[in-house]
Amino acid sequence: MAPTWKLSGFGTMGAVYSSSRSVDFTASVLRADGAGYTRAWSPDVDSRLGAQLDVGLGDWSGVLQVVSEQRLDGSYRPELEWANIKYQLTPDLAVRAGRIALPVFLGAESRKVGYTIAWVRTPVEVYGALPISSSDGLDATWRWSTGPVLHATQVFAGRTNQDLHNGLRIKAEHIVGLSHSIERGAFSARLSAAGAHLNTAIGQELFAILRSFGPQGGVLADRYEIRNKRVSMISAGMSYDPGPWFVTAECGRTRTDSLLGGGTSVYAGAGLRRGAFTPYLGYAQVRADVATSDPGLALDGLPPPLAAAAGQINAGINGYLATIPVQSTWSAGLRWDAATNIALKLQYERVRPREGTRGALINNQPDFRPDHAVHVGSVALDFVF
Amino acid sequence: MRALPISLRRLLAACALGIVAANASAELVVVVSSRSPVGALGADQVAAIFLGHATRFPDGAQAFAVDQPLGAAQRDGFYRTLTGKTPALLKAHWSKMVFTGRGQPPREAAGDAAVRRLVAGNPSMIGYIGREALDPSVRAVLALP
Numbered sequence: 001m002a003p004t005w006k007l008s009g010f011g012t013m014g015a016v017y018s019s020s021r022s023v024d025f026t027a028s029v030l031r032a033d034g035a036g037y038t039r040a041w042s043p044d045v046d047s048r049l050g051a052q053l054d055v056g057l058g059d060w061s062g063v064l065q066v067v068s069e070q071r072l073d074g075s076y077r078p079e080l081e082w083a084n085i086k087y088q089l090t091p092d093l094a095v096r097a098g099r100i101a102l103p104v105f106l107g108a109e110s111r112k113v114g115y116t117i118a119w120v121r122t123p124v125e126v127y128g129a130l131p132i133s134s135s136d137g138l139d140a141t142w143r144w145s146t147g148p149v150l151h152a153t154q155v156f157a158g159r160t161n162q163d164l165h166n167g168l169r170i171k172a173e174h175i176v177g178l179s180h181s182i183e184r185g186a187f188s189a190r191l192s193a194a195g196a197h198l199n200t201a202i203g204q205e206l207f208a209i210l211r212s213f214g215p216q217g218g219v220l221a222d223r224y225e226i227r228n229k230r231v232s233m234i235s236a237g238m239s240y241d242p243g244p245w246f247v248t249a250e251c252g253r254t255r256t257d258s259l260l261g262g263g264t265s266v267y268a269g270a271g272l273r274r275g276a277f278t279p280y281l282g283y284a285q286v287r288a289d290v291a292t293s294d295p296g297l298a299l300d301g302l303p304p305p306l307a308a309a310a311g312q313i314n315a316g317i318n319g320y321l322a323t324i325p326v327q328s329t330w331s332a333g334l335r336w337d338a339a340t341n342i343a344l345k346l347q348y349e350r351v352r353p354r355e356g357t358r359g360a361l362i363n364n365q366p367d368f369r370p371d372h373a374v375h376v377g378s379v380a381l382d383f384v385f
Numbered sequence: 386m387r388a389l390p391i392s393l394r395r396l397l398a399a400c401a402l403g404i405v406a407a408n409a410s411a412e413l414v415v416v417v418s419s420r421s422p423v424g425a426l427g428a429d430q431v432a433a434i435f436l437g438h439a440t441r442f443p444d445g446a447q448a449f450a451v452d453q454p455l456g457a458a459q460r461d462g463f464y465r466t467l468t469g470k471t472p473a474l475l476k477a478h479w480s481k482m483v484f485t486g487r488g489q490p491p492r493e494a495a496g497d498a499a500v501r502r503l504v505a506g507n508p509s510m511i512g513y514i515g516r517e518a519l520d521p522s523v524r525a526v527l528a529l530p
Contacts, residue, residue, distance in 0.1 A: 008483060052484060063486040082486055091440040091447045101485070109485040116481040143440065148429050150438050183438050185429055186469065243469025276473070337473035340455070384480045 003057040012114040014046030014380035024363040025351065025376050027121050028128055029323075030164065032074035035376065037363050044070040046121055046380050048112060050081065059088040067112055072165040081112070081134070092143045101134050103154055103179035104192045106237035106250050108133065114382035118246070118271050118335055120347045121380075123284035124360040125327055126265040129254040130233065132160055132196060135175045154179045156194075164200075172196040172231070189238040198231045203259060206316045213297055213310065220296065224259040224317060231256045245272050255289070259317070261324030262289045271335075278335040285328035292324050292357050327359030328352050333378075342383045349376040412516040413463055414525040416501065421508040422446070426526045432467045434511060436478060437488040442511075450491035451500050451512035459497070463513045466529045 018025040018036035026034030027045050035042035048069035055062045065082035084098025101109040108130065111122040137158020144151050155178050161171045177194030207225045210217040237250030247270040255262040263286050271280030296314030299307045333347030351374045353359025358368065415431050417423045423442045433439035435450045442448045453460040455472070464470050470478065479490045494500045497518035504512045505522035519525060 006489070010480065010484060050484070054483070054489065056489075065484065065486075084486065086486065096486070107481070110481045113480055113484045116477050116484070143438075145439070148427070150433055152438075183433070185432070241469075243465075243471070243474070273471070273474075337471075340472045340476045343473070384476065 001058060003055050006054040006056075007051070008054070008385060009049070009051040010113045010115060010382075010384045011049040012046050012380050012382050013043075014114075014120065014378060015041055015043050016045040016379075017041050017377040019375040020361075020368075020372075022365040022368040023358060023361040023374065025374060026360075026362050027124060029360070029362060030072050031070050031362065032072055033070075033363055034361075036361070036374070037365055046114065046378065050112060052082070061086045061088075069112070093140065095138065095140045097138050099134055099136050100139050100156060100158075102130070102132065102175075102177065102194055103156070103190075104130065104177070104194055104233055105235045105252060106190055106239060106248065113384065114345075114380060115341070115343055115384045118278055118280050119269065119282060119331065119333060120345050120378045123265075123267045123269075123282065123329065123331075125284040125286035125325070125329060126235075126250060126252055126267045128325065128360045129252060129263060129265055129286060132162075132170065132172045132175070132198070132231070134162075135160055135172075135177075137175065148184055150183045152181045154181075159196075168201060170198070170200040170202075172198050186242040187238070187240050189236070191236050193232070193234045195230065195232040198226055198229045198256065198258070198260075200226045202226055203316075203320060206313060206320075209309075210297075210313055210317075213313070216297060220294070220317065223257075224294075224320070226256070226258045226260060229256055229258040231258075231260075243273065246270065253289070259320040259324075261292070261321065263287055263325065264289055269331075276337045278337070280333055280335065282331045283329070284331075286325050286360070288324045288326050288355070288357070290324065292321050292326065292355060293318050294321060322357050324357060325360045326353065326355040326357045327361075328354065341385060342381065345378070345380045345382070347378045347380075349378070350374075351376055413459060413466070413513050413529040414516050414519060415511065415513045415527040415529070416504055416519070416523040417511050417526055418505050418508045419522055419524045421524070423511075423526055428467055428527065428529075431511070431527055435464075435491060436468065437482050437490070447509050449507070449510050451503050451510055452491040452493045453497075453500060453513070454493050454495050457496070459513060459515060463529065 016035040020036045024034035024036045024038050034045050050067040052065040062085045063082050066078045067081045068076045068078040084096045086094050086096045088094045110116050135158035139156035141154040157176045159173045163169055175196040179192035181190040207221040210221045232255045235252030239248035249268040251266040253264045265286040267284040269282035271278050294317055296317050297310040299310055329349050329351045331349040336344045338344050353370050356370045358364040434448045482488045494503045497514040500512040500514050501523050504510045
């Protein structure tokens with residue numbers, strides 16, 4: 001038997017405008033910049049290109065997917081998104097080994113394929129909460145049914161070690177999780193839970209100095225340093241899509257017990273399909289389940305030079321904590337299916353960072369004013385081939 | 386005197402056939418091989434197989450869907466009736482399946498005769514054809530208006 005090979009791809013050409021000149025709007029915190037402060041119009045928020053090679057041989061199949069999009073270092077160096085080998089043990093049970101994207105939220109695995117979603121991008125409030133997005137290891141998916149309801153239960157275990165920027169890495173070990181999807185006609189839903197132990201050197205210098213401030217410094221460093229910290233994510237989402245209209249909603253909770261914070265996010269969106277046009281509306285919000293500021297080291301009784309240093313450390317901690325997002329966004333847009341593999345989208349968003357945080361925005365400048373709405377306009381051309 | 390009612394009956398029968406024939410071009414039937422043990426299927430069961438959500442017939446036997454070509458009237462009508470999905474929505478659905486490694490779209494066969502030939506020869510296959518293309522090599526398991 002000869003193996004079958006298939007090459008396919010996807011991509012988005014996008015441009016985003018933001019009304020703020022003191023902060024960047026972006027699709028993910030793992031980006032160098034975005035629209036607003038860096039430039040009023042940014043092509044970097046949504047533009048990407050992906051290519052996938054599928055190979056099949058009987059019950060065996062393999063997938064290799066590479067995606068190029070802006071990274072934290074500003075480059076578009078391609079990253080390996082998927083790289084796994086699947087063995088179909090029975091028609092209902094498949095196991096995979098290699099890299100898989102974490103099956104959390106309704107569609108975290110396919111969020112980079114803009115063509116598959118109605119909006120320009122998945123809401124940053126919900127999907128931006130993911131501290132890790134892939135796992136190198138094993139997974140198994142079992143399909144079963146109860147009457148007319150189809151179930152797919154997926155379990156996974158693995159680890160990940162990603163390069164963020166200039167050698168700064170984020171490592172997750174002992175990743176384990178479960179995802180359960182159900183389909184019944186136009187209704188679909190997914191519940192998922194995942195956990196891991198997280199390690200990264202973010203803020204390392206700050207914590208080293210903090211620990212030199214005795215026991216109270218040690219307590220603060222233990223609380224916020226991302227060293228072997230348990231991270232957990234749970235989510236539930238549903239969608240109803242009979243064709244002429246659709247509605248989708250999801251919620252999730254992330255916990256890290258570190259300076260990455262933790263939060264609860266919700267999202268709801270709906271649209272109408274009128275011929276090739278799909279007008280839609282959405283609302284998303286994320287709130288922090290932890291304090292987004294900390295009094296830090298007590299300055300009382302410290303000699304002035306030490307007190308000044310401690311004050312700087314406290315500012316450093318609070319600088320990190322202010323990046324824990326609290327934000328809400330209203331959005332409205334129009335998707336035009338120009339051809340069966342091309343969609344053009346126009347979207348307006350009113351993004352509001354709250355509670356003194358910078359929300360899901362990045363590169364906030366000293367004149368950035370929290371709790372003020374930022375207006376964002378996007379145009380995106382999605383394609384698959 | 387008896388000849389008239391008989392010819393009238395024939396005429397009525399011919400009319401009825403004519404109505405069936407006129408509808409036939411729009412009516413689709415979902416077919417399996419005449420050698421397949423699969424009985425009648427529900428619309429949801431057929432949709433699940435064609436969308437890649439189910440890999441088996443209700444009796445547990447493995448199921449492989451056969452599509453008509455992109456742009457064929459049968460294909461558009463089949464998915465519109467069964468799932469409410471336009472060709473663009475189906476493309477989005479399969480893009481999601483392909484780019485998450487969950488599956489590949491059904492294989493395609495060009496036209497009713499080619500689908501019928503493929504399905505007739507393999508009891509694990511399921512396809513859809515115009516009702517007028519039915520012959521004893523395949524069996525209808527679901528009729529779509």
